[in-house]
Amino acid sequence: MLEEADRRDHRKLGRQMNLFFFDPVSPASPFFLPKGTYVFNRLVEYVRGLYGRYGYDEVITPELFLTDLWKTSGHYEAYIENMYTMEVDEREYGVKPMNCPAAAIIYASSLRSYRELPIRLADFGRLHRYERSGVTHGLMRVRSMVQDDAHIFCTPDQIGDEVRDFIAMLQESYKVLGFEEIRYALSLRPENRVGSDELWDSAEAALTEVLEASDLKHDVEPGEGAFYGPKIDMFVPDAIGREWQLGTVQLDFNMPERFDLDYVAEDGSKQRVVMIHRAMLGSLERFLGVWIEHLAGNFPVWIAPVQAVLVPITDRNVEYCRGVQAQLKASGLRVELDDSNERMNAKIRKAQLQKIPYMLVVGDREQEGGTVAVRLRNGDDLGALDINEIEERILNEVQTYA
RNA sequence: GCCAACGUAGCUCAGAGGUAGAGCAGCUGUUUCGUAAACAGCAGGUCACAGGUUCGAUUCCUGUCGUUGGCUCCA
Numbered sequence: 001m002l003e004e005a006d007r008r009d010h011r012k013l014g015r016q017m018n019l020f021f022f023d024p025v026s027p028a029s030p031f032f033l034p035k036g037t038y039v040f041n042r043l044v045e046y047v048r049g050l051y052g053r054y055g056y057d058e059v060i061t062p063e064l065f066l067t068d069l070w071k072t073s074g075h076y077e078a079y080i081e082n083m084y085t086m087e088v089d090e091r092e093y094g095v096k097p098m099n100c101p102a103a104a105i106i107y108a109s110s111l112r113s114y115r116e117l118p119i120r121l122a123d124f125g126r127l128h129r130y131e132r133s134g135v136t137h138g139l140m141r142v143r144s145m146v147q148d149d150a151h152i153f154c155t156p157d158q159i160g161d162e163v164r165d166f167i168a169m170l171q172e173s174y175k176v177l178g179f180e181e182i183r184y185a186l187s188l189r190p191e192n193r194v195g196s197d198e199l200w201d202s203a204e205a206a207l208t209e210v211l212e213a214s215d216l217k218h219d220v221e222p223g224e225g226a227f228y229g230p231k232i233d234m235f236v237p238d239a240i241g242r243e244w245q246l247g248t249v250q251l252d253f254n255m256p257e258r259f260d261l262d263y264v265a266e267d268g269s270k271q272r273v274v275m276i277h278r279a280m281l282g283s284l285e286r287f288l289g290v291w292i293e294h295l296a297g298n299f300p301v302w303i304a305p306v307q308a309v310l311v312p313i314t315d316r317n318v319e320y321c322r323g324v325q326a327q328l329k330a331s332g333l334r335v336e337l338d339d340s341n342e343r344m345n346a347k348i349r350k351a352q353l354q355k356i357p358y359m360l361v362v363g364d365r366e367q368e369g370g371t372v373a374v375r376l377r378n379g380d381d382l383g384a385l386d387i388n389e390i391e392e393r394i395l396n397e398v399q400t401y402a
Numbered sequence: 403g404c405c406a407a408c409g410u411a412g413c414u415c416a417g418a419g420g421u422a423g424a425g426c427a428g429c430u431g432u433u434u435c436g437u438a439a440a441c442a443g444c445a446g447g448u449c450a451c452a453g454g455u456u457c458g459a460u461u462c463c464u465g466u467c468g469u470u471g472g473c474u475c476c477a
Binding site for chain 2: 027
């Protein structure tokens with residue numbers, strides 16, 4: 001069991017599969033290698049696809065702000081110790097530890113009508129947080145990260161629908177990504193909080209309603225909410241059973257007040273807008289760490305950095321393999337050719353350790369028949385398949401997120 | 403930040419108060435092989451960093467940095 005956890009350890013697999021590594025010159029900050037970057041970007045791309053369907057708009061915001069911004073948001077007091085700051089032209093700047101104030105600035109940048117609500121602004125900005133020594137852990141807790149972050153601005157009446165749609169999107173994505181068991185936790189009002197009791201009442205009721213309406217089993221954690229609003233967090237365990245928070249949806253009554261965010265209502269009056277912070281996969285670094293352990297490194301074909309490797313048995317078969325590679329690449333597949341001076345056994349072992357989904361072995365027999373001998377990473381041998389046949393099979397898996 | 407441990411070659415590790423070793427990876431050559439490691443040779447290290455003790459420190463001591471397990475924290 002412990003051995004199995006060790007095999008799934010994302011830090012080891014990260015090295016072994018050439019995905020990422022860490023270097024003391026930037027403590028607790030991953031360097032993503034080309035293969036890790038591919039997976040990372042493909043995840044972002046996947047999320048962007050969902051955003052298209054779920055009505056989000058993406059924005060790009062600065063990484064560096066005058067600390068005035070966090071004085072306005074209220075984070076300065078609580079979190080300045082955990083921020084990276086610098087002085088330029090005698091003014092104090094801070095590297096952003098979260099995107100929400102930037103979203104508030106965007107919201108405030110024009111007069112808003114109830115007609116344009118809800119506004120859903122996605123931001124894949126890179127965040128930096130000085131995490132205290134002793135709390136960092138591989139990709140799970142880093143000092144530099146990107147979240148699939150978004151902020152929804154809506155009316156109080158829209159809270160329920162927004163939370164419900166978000167959870168629906170989250171469940172859709174977790175299903176595709178292979179997470180069956182998610183723990184949901186509803187966190188209610190803490191001692192120290194902002195906002196009226198009426199506001200908390202309705203917000204907590206809205207979250208509870210969504211959870212119950214969708215029949216979602218969840219824990220209720222009184223007093224665990226953020227000072228600015230109640231929230232629902234989604235947790236998933238790593239290889240040794242430690243739970244990590246990935247998704248979250250948080251109502252915020254504080255930021256709209258502090259940034260004076262409102263909209264013109266139907267009757268012409270100005271109304272305070274509601275802000276919802278939400279992240280589906282959460283920190284993409286953390287998500288990748290948990291996901292790698294969950295999959296034991298076996299990325300699904302659609303996102304595997306290398307989908308197939310051609311293994312020529314002898315030099316005689318290399319030219320033929322080049323042709324097959326060219327054909328598969330032309331279809332958009334990521335196919336490598338192992339023409340190293342190794343025995344087939346060694347090439348297969350190497351591909352296994354890289355967790356490459358398909359190994360296409362080519363000897364004289366395959367070459368003559370215009371086929372490849374297909375081996376899966378689980379050891380299954382599918383025998384000789386026609387090139388078009390294997391191409392279709394892989395393409396189909398890509399399209400269906402199999 | 404706290405408690406504890408660890409830090410030796412790109413990776414995984416061994417080692418000892420007298421300035422270091424293996425396997426894998428790398429490079430060169432041989433080999434042309436049927437589903438998880440062919441063979442040989444070569445090359446590779448300020449033993450994390452800084453002080454201290456000592457005739458002599460990579461080894462012992464202290465500090466710093468980093469990593470790991472746990473605690474606290476996680477906007």
